[in-house]
Amino acid sequence: QVQLVESGGGLAQAGGSLRLSCAASGRSFSTYAMGWFRQAPGKEREREFVASISGSGGITYYTNSVKGRFTISRDNAKNTVFLQMNSLKPEDTAVYYCAARRVDIPPMIPHDYDSWGQGTQVTVSS
Numbered sequence: 001q002v003q004l005v006e007s008g009g010g011l012a013q014a015g016g017s018l019r020l021s022c023a024a025s026g027r028s029f030s031t032y033a034m035g036w037f038r039q040a041p042g043k044e045r046e047r048e049f050v051a052s053i054s055g056s057g058g059i060t061y062y063t064n065s066v067k068g069r070f071t072i073s074r075d076n077a078k079n080t081v082f083l084q085m086n087s088l089k090p091e092d093t094a095v096y097y098c099a100a101r102r103v104d105i106p107p108m109i110p111h112d113y114d115s116w117g118q119g120t121q122v123t124v125s126s
Contacts (some may be wrong), residue, residue, distance in 0.1 A: 002024045002026040002029070004025075004100060005118070006020060006022045006096065006098050007021050007028040009121045009122045012088050012124050013124070014088060014089055014125065017087075019102075020034075020036070021081065022080065023080050026079075026112065030076040033104070033109070034052065034100055036051045036097070036098055036099075037050055038095065041093065050062070050070065051070055052061070054072070060106070069088075070083060074106070083096070085122070088121060090124050092124050094123050095122075096121075098104060099116050101115070
């Protein structure tokens with residue numbers, strides 16, 4: 001497992017942008033698939049998939065609601081994965097979590113990840 005720390009959350013206006021970062025400790029970061037999930041207010045038991053990326057960065061997946069607006073990327077030299085969020089909407093308001101799993105194909109289900117960060121709050125005002 002790896003230790004994960006998210007940053008970059010905050011308050012944005014609708015139509016604005018934020019960039020989330022997730023720094024990982026440990027070795028062999030490039031062998032870990034990484035994912036971003038979010039938990040919206042009032043949905044504490046539902047962790048929604050947002051995006052995931054393979055260790056090399058060659059495979060990415062997105063949930064339909066963020067396609068064309070969000071971009072997941074990674075810098076393996078810095079052990080960091082990013083989520084660039086553009087054209088933000090109020091419904092993007094949530095706590096965003098990054099997750100890691102040492103697999104080739106990046107999962108889209110929370111239970112398929114075994115390392116999680118503490119989360120970072122994103123609030124989008126209308």
